Amino acid sequence: MEWFFEGLGTAIITLIVGLLSGGAVGYRIGIKKTNQVNQKQKAKNNASQFQVGRDYNG
Numbered sequence: 338m339e340w341f342f343e344g345l346g347t348a349i350i351t352l353i354v355g356l357l358s359g360g361a362v363g364y365r366i367g368i369k370k371t372n373q374v375n376q377k378q379k380a381k382n383n384a385s386q387f388q389v390g391r392d393y394n395g
Contacts, residue, residue, distance in 0.1 A: 380386055 378386065
């Protein structure tokens with residue numbers, strides 16, 4: 338058990354913790370994007386709709 342915490346075990350634990358924390362931070366950055374466009378659609382069947390306003394080139 339002593340060898341586990343001397344080298345290889347510590348490296349594996351550090352890798353797992355780094356992947357989890359890096360993934361969580363990356364997820365939070367990806368979620369907080371600005372310029373998100375929310376669109377709602379209200380129409381019955383076989384209705385023609387068009388969009389007015391500015392173009393979005395995300």
